[in-house]
Amino acid sequence: MKINFRILDVFSWIFGLAVLAIGVLNIILVHPVPGIGYLLLSALYFPPVNGIFERKFGFRMLLFMQIILAVVIIMFTLGVSDLGDMMDDW
Secondary structure (H helix, E strand, C coil): CCCCCCHHHHHHHHHHHHHHHHHHHHHHHHCHHHHHHHHHHHHCCCHHHHHHHHHHHCCCCCHHHHHHHHHHHHHHHHHHCHHHHHHHCC
16 A cells, blocks of 8 residues: 655645634634534645545646635635734633
8 A cells, every 4th residue: 555645635635624723712712603614624735635526626726726725714714803802812
């Protein structure tokens, strides 16, 4: 069995886990609605889910789409969301 790792897949897994953690924190600390939104967005970063997304809809999320979505998620989390405000109080 040959395992093929690409560096972009590793970064995709790391960022997907980070967004998943943000979603769980939002569910616990803030409100379930944005938390569920983050959980759904985090699924787009995991390579197996991205493969299912490709088979189902016929196209794959490209790297630049993932980067733009990542910037939007980070800006929203730190700038607009209640979780960002809670982090400022620490």
